[in-house]
Amino acid sequence: MGWLDNDVALVTGANSGIGLAVVRRFLQEGARGIGVLVRSEKGADQLRGEFGERVTVTVGDVRDPDANDAAVAATLAAYGRLDTLVGNAGVWDYFAPLRKFADGHHVAQTFREVFDINVLGYLLAAYAAAPALRECRGSMIFTLSNAAFYAGGGGPAYVASKHAGVGLIRQLAYELAPEIRVNGVAPGGTATPLKGPESLGKQGAKLSEIPGFDEAVANAVPLGFMAQPEDHAGHYVLLASRTNSPATTAAILQSDGGWEVRGRPARKPRPE
Numbered sequence: 001m002g003w004l005d006n007d008v009a010l011v012t013g014a015n016s017g018i019g020l021a022v023v024r025r026f027l028q029e030g031a032r033g034i035g036v037l038v039r040s041e042k043g044a045d046q047l048r049g050e051f052g053e054r055v056t057v058t059v060g061d062v063r064d065p066d067a068n069d070a071a072v073a074a075t076l077a078a079y080g081r082l083d084t085l086v087g088n089a090g091v092w093d094y095f096a097p098l099r100k101f102a103d104g105h106h107v108a109q110t111f112r113e114v115f116d117i118n119v120l121g122y123l124l125a126a127y128a129a130a131p132a133l134r135e136c137r138g139s140m141i142f143t144l145s146n147a148a149f150y151a152g153g154g155g156p157a158y159v160a161s162k163h164a165g166v167g168l169i170r171q172l173a174y175e176l177a178p179e180i181r182v183n184g185v186a187p188g189g190t191a192t193p194l195k196g197p198e199s200l201g202k203q204g205a206k207l208s209e210i211p212g213f214d215e216a217v218a219n220a221v222p223l224g225f226m227a228q229p230e231d232h233a234g235h236y237v238l239l240a241s242r243t244n245s246p247a248t249t250a251a252i253l254q255s256d257g258g259w260e261v262r263g264r265p266a267r268k269p270r271p272e
């Protein structure tokens with residue numbers, strides 16, 4: 001018996017990193033099938049190769065309302081219901097500080113790209129999935145970040161977009177209750193190929209390849225290590241489980257090594 005026996009989920013940005021870890025874990029927990037919305041055919045093939053008929057893949061961009069509608073329709077056609085939406089696809093701004101932008105147009109371009117993917121993408125997925133979730137009293141879970149609460153996890157565009165995610169979760173939890181629970185998971189630095197916006201030329205970059213990044217994350221948090229994607233997956237299982245979190249909505253589980261209590265406790269006296 002798993003915690004998600006016979007459940008059906010839809011996960012955006014599921015072909016790598018945290019989304020892929022969530023798909024794997026949901027299936028281990030007994031989920032009947034997972035719809036996935038991914039950006040590329042290559043990502044789609046990888047998922048079909050690993051999971052076969054246990055995933056139903058839609059290729060599209062989360063900024064496109066039709067792609068979100070199509071992903072919900074394909075999931076319902078394959079498995080007959082939808083219990084959980086995991087809004088997860090995102091981009092990071094690689095710490096782009098205000099002073100690094102060429103001009104105001106460049107600021108506007110980056111803002112729109114980051115907000116369109118990180119915020120509008122979640123809102124469109126919520127809109128597309130809400131009717132089916134309402135029918136079976138399901139839930140939504142959105143991937144936020146330590147940057148949803150604190151400065152320093154990105155530049156102003158990314159940090160503002162993840163803060164916006166907090167408002168999105170609270171408002172949707174309020175509006176969609178009591179039929180649909182709406183929650184979030186806020187990972188800290190995690191070893192994934194997280195990419196950046198085209199407007200910053202970072203569409204091919206990978207967070208996990210930034211030299212020294214894992215050490216910097218480890219040194220910034222009390223728990224002293226950079227997470228792997230699967231380290232967060234249990235939080236999504238808990239929030240998706242009607243049995244184990246029936247009274248939880250508008251909650252955001254922080255999975256960031258203790259970022260709130262910044263820095264590591266001193267283990268040795270400082271040298272003179």
Ligand SMILES: NC(=O)c1ccc[n+]([C@@H]2O[C@H](COP(=O)([O-])OP(=O)(O)OC[C@H]3O[C@@H](n4cnc5c(N)ncnc54)[C@H](O)[C@@H]3O)[C@@H](O)[C@H]2O)c1
Pocket residue numbers: 012013014015016017018019037038039060061062063088089090091092117143144145146186187188189190191192193194195207229
């Ligand atoms: N890696 C970290 O350190 C970290 C920390 C905190 C929060 N997060 C958040 O975790 C989530 C998942 O990121 P990840 O770290 O697993 O990286 P990832 O790159 O492995 O996953 C992000 C996924 O989103 C997809 N995506 C991006 N833009 C898209 C678009 N326009 N349309 C469709 N799909 C699109 C990518 O193809 C990718 O599969 C993101 O929301 C990110 O902001 C990551």
